[in-house]
Amino acid sequence: PQTIYLKDYTAFGWHAQSVALEFTLDPHKTRVRSRIAFTPNPDAPAQDFFLHGEALALISAKIDGQDVTPTLTDGGLTCAVPAAPFIWECEVEIDPANNTALEGLYMSNGMYCTQCEAEGFRKITYYPDRPDVMSVFTVTINGPHPVLLSNGNPVTASENHAEWHDPWPKPAYLFALVAGDLIAHEGQFTTKSGRDVALNLYVRPGDEGKCAFGMQALKDSMKWDEDVYGREYDLDLFNIVAVDDFNMGAMENKGLNIFNSSAVLASQATSTDLNFERIEAIIAHEYFHNWTGNRITCRDWFQLCLKEGLTVFRDSQFTSDMRSAEVKRIGDVIDLRGRQFAEDQGPLAHPVRPESFQEINNFYTATVYEKGAEVIRMLKTLVGDQAYADAVALYFDRHDGQACTIEDWLQVFEDTTGRDLSQFKRWYSQAGTPRLSVSETYADETLTLTFNQTTPPSAATADPQPYVIPVAVGLIGADGDEVLPTTILEMTQAEQSFTFSNLPIRPAASILRGFSAPVVLAHDADNAHLLAHDTDSFNRWEAGRTLARNALLGMITKGTRPDPAYLDGIYTLVNDTTLDPAYRALMLGLPSQSELANALHEAGHTPEPDIIHAAVETMREALAKKLGDALPELYAANQVSDSYQPDATQSGARALGNAALSLLTRRDAGAQAQAQYDSADNMTQQLAALANLIRAGRGDTAVKAFETQWKDDRLVMDKWFGLQVIEADPEDAFEVAAGLTEHPDFNWKNPNRFRAVFGSLALHHAGFHHASGAGYALLADWLIKLDPVNPQTTARMCSAFQTWKRYDTDRQSLIKAQVQRILATPNLSRDTTEMLSRIIS
Ligand code: HT7
């Protein structure tokens, strides 16, 4: 396959002034007519006229009304064109019903829908399918469907016919079309300048009762973007459509967002509190793209973090404002460590702005999204809130309507602050997670902190250079008072010292407060003291996490007992009713088994998944024992009697109640879990109870009852499939997963269902890495089966193998053999080939 390089970027030789598309829908023979007004681009180098196109049957092509015969190539067509402005017209036929890859125009449960990011538009018609070609689209849809939607504002609509016009120039990846028998949940929003916007959430009949929350989240997002970023919505209409078959979470098409139904449909009975929170965040994320992504888009796909990092950062700010900022930050860091650090420390490591790719779909990664957001967070920390606001306002003013680069983004910060950001830019160009170590000396009432940064070399970055690292530091006195409030130290060198004087008594240093930079910190801190007293809520939680991690590593490598200092500290905190229940629930969490495996590997040990699993079980047992008599009270005090709301307060109480339940189950053999299962009036309670019953070995009846109750609800059944794998004993996990693939409702072509089983298997550390290799073989079998049907989802699932070098030589050989077996499959997709070749390299 061909490798594309950032350094080879050249502008397209023509501007597309306007685009008119006409669709005549048919499951197997949809006709697409296009009429595009091209004018030469005087700023582009001389080039052949090339339009992308894939899986298209060309019916006819004309230039200025005259038939032409283009030369068809692998990925498109070339054609001789006039040196002046001209009109390109063409007609193609496509087959949406057989489009199982879910890119381009496809069908899901009888409805037509599109997914064009990143390069799906070329499966709809011949077009310069690149983000820097922006044009104004008019779309006509003919088809026997009650609902016919496209981007922008409606022009006309009659039976079987609709016309849409989008006045805002956009790249083809933001094009969307939906047609089907859908029901609209309606809403309305008045913008800050007084314009009325009609809002619709379109769903399949039967899903009407799951729309209210998503609609409110949309209104909250629109208001927040006005209040915090001054961004107003710019069309008369904003439509969201829920689709069952979707490769990712959602897509920000201009004025017509398309959502995986799991990312928008919600109800008390069918969705957990975490589902509600995720839905609110995704709706916000897609809405915020209207400015950061749509009005200002990316020049090329290497700049993906320009829109994704910024939009993830914006949606995290939104969630912090809507819910609890401390809980959101801790959740984000858990997620970053679990997904992004694993990526950045393995063979798939790449810079936030990659420099080459074979298949761009493989670069919608935790590094581009989540590390990209962390980079913006650091920038804001370094320049301060006001300068950040000024720079972003300048970005919107200067670049509205343009396709931009990271250089454009950093330039507005340089212009606003006068700072030189050339060293900071390394966060965009270098791969790998920096290791930040700190040592302390104390003499003459002066504390000196000496920091050292190193980043391990990787295939993507052979010789990493020092970063600018904002290190947020505070000092805590012996009696728990704050001696120094949070102060930002700006580290720019490989080694650097900072001194703090006038400290008659040596304080405890609280370093990297709020997780001020995405680094691995090594600090021999007084974690028990910080757990009791740190005034920074993130670092207080982090102190507990570090104590837990160190205790578990000691148990695994030296056979030590669970650390009493950790257990005592957690006991005090969890019973401190002045603290937010959601925060206390997080305190009861342990590092994931995969995170422990990584920590062991980093420390020079070979992780053994069953020993890690056993240590975590022992620690949970010790926590249950320590909290012992307090558990019934902790459980009872966190039962919500008010009518159900998925807000931060109620979800926090349920999170703590359910954390108590999982420890209580170890003491009462599942009696309380059964009672909760029998009385639950919401999915958060029902699912947590079911998980505990399975763990207690008495889940059979409830598992059957749950299936009977929910067999007609696709999204709840995804939970049913996933939970059985997640909660399986490590010895049985792959058999449970294999058994579920025999279930009549295991519709493996549906990405949500496939991920429910195999995403859960990959997350089950001790089950997936079972010494027999059966987990690896099962996943490989199914990836081979899925690849010809849906390469994008197959390739994403390959990341389950990315950590293979951590393990013993037997497991390494087993994984390698499976990866090579997949790679040897004839006609393997470019997506999967690239992922596995990088993993195995
Ligand atoms: N910008 C979107 C990314 C995306 C996508 C979404 C759905 C299916 C396939 C996709 N490929 C890329 C989603 C987002 O980040 O908001």
Ligand code: ZN
């Ligand atoms: Zn996005």
